[in-house]
Amino acid sequence: MTYLSRRSFLQKFSIGVGVLTLPAIGRPGILSSGYAGKKLRVALIGLGNYANLMAEGLRESKYCELAGIVTGTPEKAKKWQAKYHIPDKNIYSYERFDEIAKNKDIELVYITMPNGLHKEYAIRAARAGKHVITEKPMATNAKDCEEMIAACEKAGVYLAVGYRLHFEPTHIELKRLGQESVFGQVRMIEASLGYRTFDLNDTVDATFDINNRKEWHVRKAISGGGALINLGIYPIQACRYILGEEPVAVTAQFGPVHNKKRFSQVEETILWQMEFGSGACTTSTTSYGFNIDRLYAVADSGSFELSPALSYGPFKGKTSKGELNFPVINQQATQIDAIGKQILAGAPLPAHITGEEGLKDMRVVDAIYKAAETGKKVFL
Known part of the structure; x- marks a missing residue:
């Protein structure tokens, strides 16, 4: 049996994305492999174990970059700020999270918090006008998922779930x-x-x-x-x-x-x-x-x-x-790039x-x- 190459798989997997009237950045999902344009600026919410993996994935990303953090632990904020060169204005506590609405330097929030907090922060992020990616599980029950979807649709922002294996x-x-x-x-x-x-x-x-x-x-x-x-x-x-x-x-x-x-x-x-x-x-x-x-x-x-x-x-x-x-890939970088390039292109996300x-x-x-x-x- 002849197996497809990794490039062929990734091309095959992207088939079916709809075509819209396009902004100047290009066609949906067809940004150049040598892309050197604007990057989507991401804030991580919750700085636990998985956030560390996402931060390293963002370092390798072509289309996204780590721009901010949200944490309830001041000591973590200081360490992350020093490691990733995050400006003071892009660091938020949970209590101050809603102020992110005024920050044009952050366009998307990635939620890596405990499951029971996904719904609250996805809805608050949507109301702040920020695109949302949340880790799995999306929420703690189907009803909460429906409310998250409705909030993001109402706000006109993207909502994605971190299914990294879909791109592996x-x-x-x-x-x-x-x-x-x-x-x-x-x-x-x-x-x-x-x-x-x-x-x-x-x-x-x-x-x-x-x-x-x-x-x-x-x-x-x-x-x-x-x-x-x-x-x-x-x-x-x-x-x-x-x-x-x-x-x-x-x-x-x-x-x-x-x-x-x-x-x-x-x-x-x-x-x-x-x-x-x-x-x-x-x-x-x-x-x-x-x-x-x-x-x-x-x-x-x-x-x-x-x-x-x-x-x-x-x-x-x-x-x-x-x-x-x-080949072994950086799963987090590959996933965030697949999502980020669609958002940058103003294209719909693949349904999966x-x-x-x-x-x-x-x-x-x-x-x-x-x-x-x-x-x-x-x-x-």
């Missing part, structure tokens, strides 16, 4: 293998992601610190849930884009809890199954209690698999006809990266939680 060449190949039926109709997918984030004897801190990942991930009010909402998005996404269709029904089961004090509000482990109109079925597991990162898909005349599959890579895999071997895509994921997450809680199949 190995995953672009998985999408092609499934949607183009390279090995025939895909019949079954196993896709799972879990990390042993907590030791079995971990205690719960008495004082809640929003900057402590171990703490906010197990507080339902701020996380929205446990392993499913934080890690399960990746298996859900992979199954959906390999098959190119939406699930019609789900069943689910909560797994065992090894630390009842730590996991008193959210699940430690959850298993779920999805049924699709084509007849395909999928099975997935996600957990904070053990490490797993794999994907296996079987079709009528072959199969394909990855392990590692859904994390940051580098991804390793094979098909029935040989190894999958694609918009708030509507985030809403689809959250409808599935809501259904999985309902199925696990009731023990019944839930139809979508």
